[in-house]
Amino acid sequence: MxxxxxxxxxxxxxxxxxxxxxxxxxxxxxxxxxxxxxxxxxxxxxxxxxxxxxxxxxxxxxxxxxxxxxxxxxxxxxxxxxxxxxxxxxFPAARRDSIPVNATVPAVAAAQVPDILARFGSVGTVKIKVAEKGQGLADDLARVAAVRAALPDAHIRVDANGGWNVEQAVTALGHLQAHGLQYAEQPVADIAGLAEVRRRLLRAGTPVPIAADESVRKENDPLRVARAGAADLIVIKVAPLGGVRRALEIVAQAGLPAVVSSALDTSVGIRAGLALAAALPDLPYACGLGTVSLMDGDVSADSLVADGGAITVRSVTADxxxxxxxxxxxxxxxxxxxxxxxxxxxxxxxxxxx
Structure with a gap:
């Protein structure tokens, strides 16, 4: 520095x-x-x-x-x-002016899923929180099943935030894959565990790619997960990595597909995530930048929320x-x-x- x-x-x-x-x-x-x-x-x-x-x-x-x-x-x-x-x-120059985003379903009861999804409008991808403390696999299965019932053709991804151990992750993903998973985000907390889950799923013929989130943004070396062969893709968040330019460097060095996500930001923070997504050379996945819809308020009168499953890249001013x-x-x-x-x-x- x-x-x-x-x-x-x-x-x-x-x-x-x-x-x-x-x-x-x-x-x-x-x-x-x-x-x-x-x-x-x-x-x-x-x-x-x-x-x-x-x-x-x-x-x-x-x-x-x-x-x-x-x-x-x-x-x-x-x-x-x-x-x-x-x-x-x-922010750096943009390569695109519209960013596809996923809906996010917190660890709510299955009966609440339709109301949560309704706040996001038309979406083609949904991220579902799983492995919540105090809940079990039955809760996760019911929540994922409710999303699949509501959106039969959507891409579904699950996020455990490192809440399982290796055995739990392999068992849970084996069951959840019945609903069709695009990938599983941070099923276990550590990089060695991610690599082991990935190996076991491959051996079992369970086609669930592994995404690393905390193992990128909370590590002293955010590239270690790529070198360890512990993930198929990485989840990138601007703020924990020190800015858009630093995040772009990490994606380039990791050599893995990237999903841009938020840290439960207001529209001001979402704007930075959009800047990263807009500047990436490739954007193969919908981004986790729709979380303003989970808030009952915002700092901008023109909130950065999805319209038709995407957010237009534009400037934001706090009102x-x-x-x-x-x-x-x-x-x-x-x-x-x-x-x-x-x-x-x-x-x-x-x-x-x-």
Whole structure:
């Protein structure tokens, strides 16, 4: 990482120079541009009913800093780098202007599936959460069966978020494949386990490709999963990888097909995911960028939601009225601003050590 260049503050933040994505702007500039929001969820997702994020209003556009609450400051530095890229550098040139997206079905009861799907409109691909704590294989089978009944011709993919062990994953995928699976995302937590699940499925003649998500974005070396032969494709998220340009580098070096996904973002964060999907040389799979539909609100009056199974690539501006409506409480705003200070300090320290 390069050393931080010096920038002089100006009265008009829109006149400040753009910088490379991995170099944080001065802290006072970030704090002055920060808005903290809490968006209610329509349904519990990832164990939460409100999604909190910090938005930055930069000269190149809006950026989103929203590492989940349990993430440590070191891990969160990549999320801040991605937000700075979006707000102060902008995105690479696009190769396409429309991005196909999947619907996402949380770990809800099978009876709730039709209501969840209705929020996404016409879609050709659905990702279904499985391996939820407190649930069993019967719950997963019922949920997947409900999606298949509602959408007989759709591509179906399942996401376990590393919730199974190897034996559970092989057994579960053997049963779930009866409904036709495009792939299984992160069936087990570790790379060695992914490789073992993949080998066993191949030996058993169970045609379920393996996608790696956490084993890419939460590893110190995001390319290790490719070298280990542990996945058939990788799931790429902009924020945890440090920005669109860094994500493009990882996809190129991995040499595996990529699915672009979100980290439960507002439309500001989804815009960065669309930028990545639009810039990739190849886009063989529908992207997991439709998650704004799971929220009961947004920061943009022109939300980035799917229309006919795709989202048009376009700019996003946070609406002042919505920022006010969904503004986090004073104590939560303080918590996020303190987090921003700590993570920014970590980024500065990292640049100084380089």
């Amino acid at each position: 390069t050393h931080l260049p010096e920038f002089r503050s100006t009265d008009n933040p829109k006149e400040r120079p753009r910088v490379q994505a991995n170099a944080p702007q001065p802290l006072d500039e970030l704090l002055a541009s920060a808005h903290v929001v809490s968006i209610p969820m329509r349904v519990r997702f990832r164990g939460i009913m409100h999604r909190e994020v910090l938005l930055l209003d930069g000269p190149a556009g809006w950026g989103e800093f929203g590492p989940f609450l349990e993430y440590g400051d070191t891990e969160a530095t990549a999320w801040l780098a991605a937000a700075v890229e979006a707000g102060w550098q902008g 002042p009225g919505l920022l006010e409506r969904f503004a986090a409480s004073a104590d939560r705003r303080h918590w996020w601003l303190e987090r921003l200070r700590r993570v920014h300090a970590q980024m500065i320290a990292g640049c100084s050590d380089a």
